Amino acid sequence: MDWEAFLLSIELGIGTVLGLAPIALWAGRALAYRDFRGKGFVEALVALPLLLPPTVVGFYLLVAFGRHSPLGQAVEALTGQLLAFSFEGLLIASILVNIPFAFQPVQRAFEAIEPSVREAGAVSGLTPWQVFLRIELPLAWPGMVTGLVLTFAHTLGEFGVVLMVGGSIPGETRTIAIAIYDRVQAFDDRSAGIMAATLLALSIAALGITNTLSRRIGRRRG
């Protein structure tokens, strides 16, 4: 078991969840309630990482983070460090790749709230902010948590993007999924097996949590 890789993966997962949570809350709600030009295009864009091969996403991010892109140059000028092959770059890549996993459950959760229930809040004298805090959030939070649990589990398992953007630098960019691959390459099937089983258990736990939460919503709407 490569504990360093395991902890790095957990760190990356938590960082991705914390970074995505506010964005997903804002964007998921906006996609659920607002109508704007190009909404269909934005929704397709959000779903794009689901369809694109991770190596393709990783390739473009690598180019964008690299020394020859304006973004890469700007970051290097500011921090003296390149985004490519760094934990920070990995974190940004992870946030981008997980957008569909986080946004869509949040959007569905806000969409599932009957419009008349939100209107009833306004008619009952609640300000828009109070409607958000007291009606929308309590009804949508299972969707929020589902999105974030999926994001976390998906981050642990992401392979292609991590390999392209981060490589396999121990303690910096070697996540557990990469470590499994390395161990198999080194014919160390025992270590690979333990780590694979750990990921499997975590994924099953994540599914259990999301299922329980969606049942909870179902019961409340009864």
Place this chain on the structure above:
Amino acid sequence: MAEPVLAAELRQEAPIPLDLGFALHPGEVTALFGASGAGKTTVLRCLAGLYRPRTGRIRCGGETWFDSDADLWLPSHRRRIGLVFQDYALFPHMTAEANVAAALGHLPRAQRAARARALLALVHLQDFASRRPAELSGGQRQRVAVARALAREPEVLLLDEPFSALDRAVRVALYAEIEALRARLACPIVLVTHDFEEVARLADRVLVLEDGRIIAEGDVGAISARADLPIIAAAAEAGSVLDATLVETLAARRLSVLDTAAGRLVAPVIDAAPGARLRVRIPARDVILADRAPEGLSVHNALAGTVAAVEPRAGGLADLLVAVGAARLRAQVTEDAVSRLGLAPGRPVVALVKSVAVTRPGA
């Protein structure tokens, strides 16, 4: 008449045509009646601040809620209104008590729970305060919605087809509940409905809507006599609606005697105290016209009057209006009877009404 509590003028051409103005008076139940798509609910949503029409004005209790000239639009949460939604729209994650308390934001926090319980008691739900909406029946949900709408001490209470999702037995019980409430409320009530029974039972005044316009308005008795309005003529079991006062109930004979503008009427026992004010309806097809009062018939009610109008109907039928006292009674007879009896405006007739035909709407 007292100063109106609310005066509204709403106009736009699209997407939903609106072209109407009306006023609401204290203690009065105004029904917005019409087919679906007539704009009833949209009018209600305008009053509630949930839909902004292109042009118009809404003034309520000295405050302007909407004035398109001044580009003024008060959002819902700043209008003192109570709205009972068609699907009740209770907050699913809150108990009945919390649903009501959520609308008590104008009270100090410490007073809200007690006030919420008092409002639930008003709708006879004190024992259900800790239930969530999913654990309540349809009728109970409706009553929570009514309690929540009253919580804000609204200047206007708006009811959007509040009975349409309920089965008949529950509905009748809730009619009585709403009747009891309106006696205690000083604010005007607006009832949106496509069911004329509800209008006949609960409303004082009717605005008949079609394509966003008011095609007729008046008190319920007058509107129910408008055989020229297809929607009224088509209303289930078209008939006359009369305001009545219960004179006495003859327990031994299982009959009640009523005082109406058409004179004394005998009806099957009505469960109300002497002096109670109520409405009765007489289906047009249950009225028999004769040229003199008969003898030896079982019929209790023989009302002398004169024919006011004759409207031919499809299928060899005719709708007649008979002026009896200050009331207008609708009668439906065959064309054949019209010609045999020579029924024409001005002809004196006796309207015969079986006591069993005299019923309370929605009973």
